[in-house]
Amino acid sequence: MADSTDRKVPTVVADGVDIVYRVNGTGAGRGSATAALNRILRRKQTEKASGVRRVHAVRNVSFVAYRGEAIGLIGTNGSGKSTLLKAVAGLLPVENGRIYTDGQPSLLGVNAALMSDLTGERNVHLGGLAMGMSRDEIKARYQEIVDFSGINEKGDFITLPMRTYSSGMAARLRFSIAAAKDHDVLLVDEALATGDRSFQKRSEARIRELRKHAGTVFLVSHNNKSIRDTCDRVLWLERGELRMDGPTEEVLKEYEAFTGDKAAKPKPKPKPQAAAAPKPAPAPGGAGVPLPS
Amino acid sequence: MSQVLHTPPPAPAGPTPAEDDLAALAARHGLTVSGARPSLAEYVRQLWGRRHFILAFSQAKLTAQYSQAKLGQLWQVATPLLNAAVYFFIFGLLLGANRGIPSDVYVPFLVTGVFVFTFTQSSVLAGVRAISGNLGLVRALHFPRASLPISFALQQLQQLLFSMVVLVVVMLAFGSFPDPSWLLVVPALVLQFVFNTGLALIFARMGSKTPDLAQLMPFVLRTWMYASGVMFSIPAMLHDKDVPGWLADVLQWNPAAIYMDLVRFAMIDGYGSSYLPPHVWAFALGWAVLTGVAGFVYFWKSEERYGRG
Numbered sequence: 001m002a003d004s005t006d007r008k009v010p011t012v013v014a015d016g017v018d019i020v021y022r023v024n025g026t027g028a029g030r031g032s033a034t035a036a037l038n039r040i041l042r043r044k045q046t047e048k049a050s051g052v053r054r055v056h057a058v059r060n061v062s063f064v065a066y067r068g069e070a071i072g073l074i075g076t077n078g079s080g081k082s083t084l085l086k087a088v089a090g091l092l093p094v095e096n097g098r099i100y101t102d103g104q105p106s107l108l109g110v111n112a113a114l115m116s117d118l119t120g121e122r123n124v125h126l127g128g129l130a131m132g133m134s135r136d137e138i139k140a141r142y143q144e145i146v147d148f149s150g151i152n153e154k155g156d157f158i159t160l161p162m163r164t165y166s167s168g169m170a171a172r173l174r175f176s177i178a179a180a181k182d183h184d185v186l187l188v189d190e191a192l193a194t195g196d197r198s199f200q201k202r203s204e205a206r207i208r209e210l211r212k213h214a215g216t217v218f219l220v221s222h223n224n225k226s227i228r229d230t231c232d233r234v235l236w237l238e239r240g241e242l243r244m245d246g247p248t249e250e251v252l253k254e255y256e257a258f259t260g261d262k263a264a265k266p267k268p269k270p271k272p273q274a275a276a277a278p279k280p281a282p283a284p285g286g287a288g289v290p291l292p293s
Numbered sequence: 294m295s296q297v298l299h300t301p302p303p304a305p306a307g308p309t310p311a312e313d314d315l316a317a318l319a320a321r322h323g324l325t326v327s328g329a330r331p332s333l334a335e336y337v338r339q340l341w342g343r344r345h346f347i348l349a350f351s352q353a354k355l356t357a358q359y360s361q362a363k364l365g366q367l368w369q370v371a372t373p374l375l376n377a378a379v380y381f382f383i384f385g386l387l388l389g390a391n392r393g394i395p396s397d398v399y400v401p402f403l404v405t406g407v408f409v410f411t412f413t414q415s416s417v418l419a420g421v422r423a424i425s426g427n428l429g430l431v432r433a434l435h436f437p438r439a440s441l442p443i444s445f446a447l448q449q450l451q452q453l454l455f456s457m458v459v460l461v462v463v464m465l466a467f468g469s470f471p472d473p474s475w476l477l478v479v480p481a482l483v484l485q486f487v488f489n490t491g492l493a494l495i496f497a498r499m500g501s502k503t504p505d506l507a508q509l510m511p512f513v514l515r516t517w518m519y520a521s522g523v524m525f526s527i528p529a530m531l532h533d534k535d536v537p538g539w540l541a542d543v544l545q546w547n548p549a550a551i552y553m554d555l556v557r558f559a560m561i562d563g564y565g566s567s568y569l570p571p572h573v574w575a576f577a578l579g580w581a582v583l584t585g586v587a588g589f590v591y592f593w594k595s596e597e598r599y600g601r602g
Binding site (some may be wrong): 094 | 320430
């Protein structure tokens with residue numbers, strides 16, 4: 001055992017992670033102004049009584065990711081995938097447990113740093129700086145970023161404010177800026193779904209390239225095909241709980257049976273059979289029994 | 294093989310230590326806790342590494358502010374000018390607040406007061422929203438969070454530099470001409486900037502916890518403005534009133550009044566040192582260092598918690 005852990009270098013270790021969001025102002029029924037006053041006056045009372053709602057987004061998730069792995073995160077909407085990713089990036093505090101990482105994992109995405117009133121050009125600089133690139137790095141990469149985005153294919157758009165871009169163009173520029181930096185641990189959240197078909201192909205190629213440089217890649221996507229193309233291991237989250245962890249094909253098969261996904265159609269088999277297919281026995285607690293979706 | 298699980302999974306290939314050992318495993322390979330707060334020295338170092346981002350972000354905000362207006366960046370100068378005109382109309386003409394000040398001094402006095410106080414005021418207001426208004430940024434990218442309030446304070450400093458252009462024109466129009474004493478404006482504004490940044494940091498942390506402050510602060514700041522002698526001279530106003538001495542001291546030594554008086558003293562010919570309270574530079578320095586350091590440490594203490602709902 002000591003052997004195998006020495007050979008495989010862990011880059012991300014999640015140890016019993018819980019993530020809880022608190023939402024103010026959900027005082028049900030009562031006028032929320034009084035609820036708010038109550039909240040301020042009586043700090044000691046339980047959060048529930050004071051109208052703060054707790055959303056338990058991720059529950060007791062543990063896993064170890066090793067160098068060289070590309071890990072897909074799947075699950076239905078609201079299952080906690082993006083939340084978990086942000087916690088790995090150190091952007092969301094965990095309620096319980098710990099996340100250990102090798103270096104600083106980065107989320108692929110700079111949308112929030114960009115300003116629609118500024119030109120594409122200035123946004124490239126701003127986005128690069130926000131991601132922690134140096135001025136020289138940005139200068140060196142600038143042309144590459146603009147060319148990759150294809151913004152200037154239809155005229156000199158990079159010197160126009162971003163608010164004048166079509167949504168597709170803006171998305172392409174955002175991806176191009178975000179993908180300009182190499183990362184140790186790269187976290188990608190549905191980034192592949194942006195832009196037109198030709199741009200999607202280019203971005204997939206870019207992700208593969210980034211993967212080569214990065215130690216470990218996490219990819220959140222609803223597109224099972226891009227998970228299959230990119231990842232060799234998949235974590236399946238459902239209702240904030242880690243439901244399955246294993247090689248891509250095995251987990252995706254279960255997941256497609258669970259969601260009744262059309263992606264299962266290349267191998268035509270009726271859904272009920274897929275669910276009943278011989279599989280390892282469900283874990284105790286009924287977690288493994290697919291819920292009616 | 295894969296398993297349907299409830300509890301932590303074994304890794305797909307090769308055994309993984311049990312859950313209790315995860316921390317040990319992480320420690321053995323030198324992994325660090327994600328999103329943990331760095332030491333104060335390390336934090337300062339990180340922040341310095343982000344200085345280009347801080348500057349670029351403040352400039353971007355400043356440019357974006359007026360980019361939709363027809364007159365564009367002209368508003369950087371027009372806004373403070375209009376502001377000063379309104380205060381002059383109300384307090385100079387209608388209310389006659391220029392008691393104890395010669396009339397050719399009053400207009401520069403008022404305009405300086407408005408600009409310098411606005412510098413502090415807008416730094417605080419921007420600070421309150423620095424974290425709570427940029428949660429998207431905080432939740433998407435990793436950088437020392439103090440970059441945001443500092444960047445907003447820096448944006449206000451640049452805004453003030455535009456106002457200074459107007460101020461110089463006003464000075465010339467009312468017979469105060471450039472002389473070496475104008476150089477005192479630089480240390481005064483540097484100290485005020487440090488003070489403002491400290492305030493912005495303090496309010497950024499408070500505002501991230503209680504966003505309601507953004508509604509409350511305008512009233513607090515307006516009270517502070519009226520109490521700081523923006524449009525009247527504090528000694529002249531208190532001169533014939535029966536107020537306790539400590540109250541006069543508090544009013545005079547409040548940081549906003551001190552920074553305003555220093556800039557007035559530096560630039561206005563007819564505003565000599567007789568208008569200044571004693572030990573004024575010591576107080577200016579003290580306020581800046583105290584607020585700057587306290588604000589920075591206070592903000593850093595909560596570094597790992599910014600970004601939670």
